[in-house]
Amino acid sequence: MPVSTLALNDGTQVPWIAFGTGTALYGKNAEQAVALAIQSGFTHLDGAQMYKNEESLGAGIAASGKPRSELYITTKLAALEPGATPKSALEESLKKIGVDYVDQYLIHTPAQHKGKLQEVWKGMEEAKQAGLTKSIGVSNFTADHLKEILEVATIPPSVNQVEAHPYIWKALGPNHTVHEEHNIVTSSYGGLTPIFRAKDGPLDPVIEQIRARLESTRGSPVSDGQVLNKWLKQKGVLVVTTSSKAERIIEYLDTENVPDLTADELDLIETTGAKLYKRAFPGNWPPE
Numbered sequence: 626m627p628v629s630t631l632a633l634n635d636g637t638q639v640p641w642i643a644f645g646t647g648t649a650l651y652g653k654n655a656e657q658a659v660a661l662a663i664q665s666g667f668t669h670l671d672g673a674q675m676y677k678n679e680e681s682l683g684a685g686i687a688a689s690g691k692p693r694s695e696l697y698i699t700t701k702l703a704a705l706e707p708g709a710t711p712k713s714a715l716e717e718s719l720k721k722i723g724v725d726y727v728d729q730y731l732i733h734t735p736a737q738h739k740g741k742l743q744e745v746w747k748g749m750e751e752a753k754q755a756g757l758t759k760s761i762g763v764s765n766f767t768a769d770h771l772k773e774i775l776e777v778a779t780i781p782p783s784v785n786q787v788e789a790h791p792y793i794w795k796a797l798g799p800n801h802t803v804h805e806e807h808n809i810v811t812s813s814y815g816g817l818t819p820i821f822r823a824k825d826g827p828l829d830p831v832i833e834q835i836r837a838r839l840e841s842t843r844g845s846p847v848s849d850g851q852v853l854n855k856w857l858k859q860k861g862v863l864v865v866t867t868s869s870k871a872e873r874i875i876e877y878l879d880t881e882n883v884p885d886l887t888a889d890e891l892d893l894i895e896t897t898g899a900k901l902y903k904r905a906f907p908g909n910w911p912p913e
Contacts, residue, residue, distance in 0.1 A: 628668055629881060631863055633783040634808035635760055639729065640697050641858055642877060643669035645814065645867040652677045658869050659685025663696070665874045671786075671865045673701035674718055675733055683722035693724055701733035701764055702749070711748035715757050730758035731786060734765040734909065746774040753780060760784070762809075765909045768799035771809070781807045788906050789813035789862060790853065791898025792823055796913060812863035818905040819898070820849045827900045835890050842884045854880040856894050 630638035644662035646655040655678045659670060663686070672682045679700065686696065700718050702711050715730055730752055732738065738745045749761040762784035763771070775781060785804060789797060789811055797811075804811055819828045832852050839855075840847040854877065857864050866877050886894075904910060 628666070628878070631810055631861065633760055633810060634781060635783050637728070637760055637783070639760070639784070639810070639863060640669035641863055642667070642854070642880070643671040643697075643699065643812075643863065643865045644874070645671040645865045646678055646682050647671075647673060647676045647814075648867055649869065650676065650678060650867060654678065654681045656681040656684040656688060658867075660688040661869075661871060662874055663689035663691050665871060666878045667874070668695060669697040669699070671699045672722070673731075673733055674703035674714065675701065679718055679721035683724070687723060697728045698722065698724060699729040699731065700727050701731040702745075703733055704737040705745070710751070711745060712752040712755060712757065715752045719757065726756060727758045729760045729762060729784065731762045731764045731784065732766075735763075735767075735770045736765075742770065742773050743777045746778055750778070750780050762786070762812075764812075766800075767911060768803045771800070771803045771807075775803075775807065782809055784810045784812050784863060786812035786814060786863075786865065788815040788818070788904060788909060789857070790816050790818045791828055791856070791894050792819055792826065792901050792903040794895055795899040796902060796904075810861070810863050812865060813857055814865045815905045816857050816862075816864055816866065817850050817853055818903065819853060822905045823901070823903040826903065827897050828894065831893055831897045835886060835894070838890075839884055839886075843882075847883055848876055850876065851880045851883050852886075853894075855883050855886055856891060859886055859891060 628640040631641050644667040752758055753761045760783045762782040764786035766785050832849050836847050836852045854864055868874050
């Protein structure tokens with residue numbers, strides 16, 4: 626079954642779920658994991674200069690045998706070397722990955738470009754205008770960071786990749802407002818935090834209750850992770866996830882086939898999640 630897509634504000638489409646080469650694969654050879662992900666059905670691959678494995682991301686793509694035209698590749702800008710620009714940094718990434726262009730290029734974190742965000746964003750626009758990337762966006766940007774670059778943007782960011790799950794959904798309120806105003810897609814990492822990094826929280830019984838209902842409706846197994854990823858999908862979120870296990874990779878993709886949560890179930894996860902504030906990657910966000 627093909628992976629469904631989300632519409633971006635630049636007229637392109639992005640697969641709603643991506644296989645990431647950070648977290649467990651950070652600084653490691655990602656070739657086997659990427660090839661396995663593609664062979665299992667992933668088409669969207671989320672890499673980054675900071676992950677220090679763009680070469681093995683490219684090797685995994687090559688090993689999969691999948692044509693470039695059938696894949697969606699994201700990479701992210703790290704801190705700029707002296708004299709470098711977002712465009713020249715992307716040219717280096719393209720050489721490492723072994724492709725002529727990426728589909729999406731994000732500023733990885735505003736913390737690496739203090740006092741220069743507007744200048745760096747203009748450089749991102751230059752990379753897009755040069756045809757090196759189809760879409761440009763950001764990551765770990767607060768509402769204030771977004772407003773800063775929107776002051777000078779001729780091309781608004783298409784995506785903002787942030788930690789996103791029910792335990793910080795309420796705290797992301799200012800982001801949601803700016804995202805909606807400018808049709809910026811929220812992309813999530815750490816989306817399964819409630820079941821992997823914040824066990825025994827208020828969501829545990831709610832997720833189990835919904836999982837059991839979905840499993841009964843579907844007539845085949847549904848996992849806790851699928852409940853959370855389905856919640857994110859129905860919220861219009863681009864989900865970035867990762868695993869080295871074939872069964873987990875297939876489970877993530879199978880989320881597409883899980884029945885939809887009801888409006889009441891969507892609300893129940895959101896209101897219950899609001900009872901606990903838990904950020905799994907606090908270093909990526911200013912103190913709240």
